[in-house]
Amino acid sequence: MEYNVEEISPVKRKITVEVPAEEANAAISAAIALYRMQADVKGFRKGKVPSTVVESKFRKQIYGEATTDLINYQINEIMSGLAMQPMSRIDVDAREIVRDEDFSYAIEFEVAPTLDLPEYKGLPVEEADVFVSDEEVAEVESRILANNAEVKVIEDVRPPKDGEVASVSFGAYQGDQIVEGIQAENFDLVLGENQALPEFEDMLKTMTTGESGETDVTFPADFINEKLAGQTVTMKAKLHAIKERITPEMSDSVAQKAGFKDVETMRNGIRESYSSQRKQMNKAAAQSNLLNTIIDQITEFPLPPAMVEDRIDRLIKDLEYKLDRQGKGFQSLGKSPEELRSDFRGEAESTVKAEIFLLAVAAEESLDITPEEIESTLGQLAMQSRQPLHELKKYYEDNNLIVPLKDRLLCDKASELIYDAAEVTLVAAPTEGKKAAEKAPAKKADAATADGPQFASKAEAVEWAVANLGIKESTAKGYSLAKLQERADKFTEQEA
The missing domain is CATH 1.10.3120.10 (Trigger factor, C-terminal domain)
Structure with a gap:
């Protein structure tokens, strides 16, 4: 076997391989020998079938496999000799081996370019130091306390408030048909934590224990259920009970539970x-x-x-x-x-x-x-x-x-x-305090008017809602511009 390497481009090589007839014949003979061991030909015992009979009966398979095996073997040999690592699939341009004839083929593949490496040692680099604020530790503590909170039913007959748990049965309807997957019985929903769409929570906050209600809700355009994305449904719910979460004080026993x-x-x-x-x-x-x-x-x-x-x-x-x-x-x-x-x-x-x-x-x-x-x-x-x-x-x-x-x-x-x-x-790593200070002026400017910020576009309203109301972008996009403006005005009134 002889081969010639041609540089097509800085990242592409072509290798032309010339194989003498003797090597081609040897590949054919090796394939025939394998078929002889496995061939089942009537009139001959397995493994005793003459080579000429095997070659005649299985010629197409034998010559195809002999060609593939020879090329694969030689490619590995060539790559090892050149110490070359293809960075792509190897494309082979070859005809089938013919007995007693020289055989030639070409392969093409991509390689990594040869680089003039710049200096890469002893270079300066800045790494942010580690900073963990007390607020971050306190936030985790709050979650641990919340996980250990006890839930108690509120006896007063009144609407639920943010932070309280509303025990509800609900379902989404399109016409008279309930929407599969959007229904539950005696579901505990924590209000004010963006666990449900705001319209649904707003309705629950107008109901008292034992009451039923309904409201139209539009799912966000990127809702997880694509069949409902952007669709408007009627949410019907019954409020069974209002519960309060009694959060314990931090103690060793609470820490031990964690x-x-x-x-x-x-x-x-x-x-x-x-x-x-x-x-x-x-x-x-x-x-x-x-x-x-x-x-x-x-x-x-x-x-x-x-x-x-x-x-x-x-x-x-x-x-x-x-x-x-x-x-x-x-x-x-x-x-x-x-x-x-x-x-x-x-x-x-x-x-x-x-x-x-x-x-x-x-x-x-x-x-x-x-x-x-x-x-x-x-x-x-x-x-x-x-x-x-x-x-x-x-x-x-x-x-x-x-x-x-x-x-x-x-x-x-x-x-x-x-x-x-x-x-x-x-x-030094930026602290939470610095981040808050940087954000404060923007928030003040947004709430500069008594009626709340006035949005020029829905995109602007969505951005404001995500930053100030703490709701997801996908949820905000599901609202109309008028609804976002209404919520911004209400937020400003509460802040004032």
Whole structure:
């Protein structure tokens, strides 16, 4: 076998392979030998069928498999000899082997570009220091106390208020038909925590124990049930009881119910948990900034097109999974497949650049991944996905995922090497107090008029509602501009 490598572009190679007739004949003979062992031909014992008979009877299969096996074997041999790692699928241009004739074929594939690596060690980078506010610890304490709250029925006959629990039976109706999935009996709804659409909660706040009521409700355009998104239904409900939540004082016994020794241990644990998570996040953000700074210095950075398209495919697959978990499909986004791919292209190109650069650094630094590291990573993945290790390992091997996994681990090693060699400066993290101070003037300006803010468009009203009323964007979008204006006016009156 002889071959010639041709550089089609900085990221594409073509290899032309010439195979003498003797090697082609040997591949055919090897395929025939395998068929002889398995062939079941009338008049012959298995394994004793003459080669000429086997070749005649199974010619199409034998020559096809001989061609494929020879090409696959030689591709592995060529790649090993060139120390070349294809970054795309290998396209093969070949005819079928012919006995006693020389055989030739060509393969094309994409490779990582050769980079002139800029300086990547000893560079300055800022990492935000870890800050955990007392308010954040108190917020977690509040949730723990809320989880330990006792619920007591209120005997007074009056409408329920925010913070109280309304025990209701309800159903959504379109005409005389109840909407499947939007109904419940004796459901405990905490008012004022955005657990239900505001129109429904507003109706409940006008009812007293034992009363029934109904109101029209319009579901948001991006409601989880796409059949109901944007639809108007009649919500009918009966208020059975009003309950109050009696929150206990923080004590060692409450902390123990949450899994801690005492209150002090609990508060330290909350703070340490926040600190650990925040440290990882801050370091990851600093690593990303440093990596982007280095990559931006590389002026010539051609990207393998197939690699970019593959990353776009993965991003779309991830999006599909997230939408599926929300009970939605791509149609809920209102974008064509081409628009989605265009939206993800920039992110995909950045990801590919980072991977190629880090693999180049790994090669420069002679980094490697041991079989034990592969095994350890698969073990962690198996635990996270709750799969048997041997099944996950077989899946990775059968689907050729070991090499991509190794590349990912190499990239992680290279990234750590670069960051460990960097001059890291810790900078003060913004406090919650500073953030609140920055937001305060905007809120004051919004509420400048006695009648509340006057919105020029629904988009402006939605943005204001999300920032000031604490409701979800999807919920706010389900309201009319007039309804949002009404709620803004009511909010301003309460604030005044």
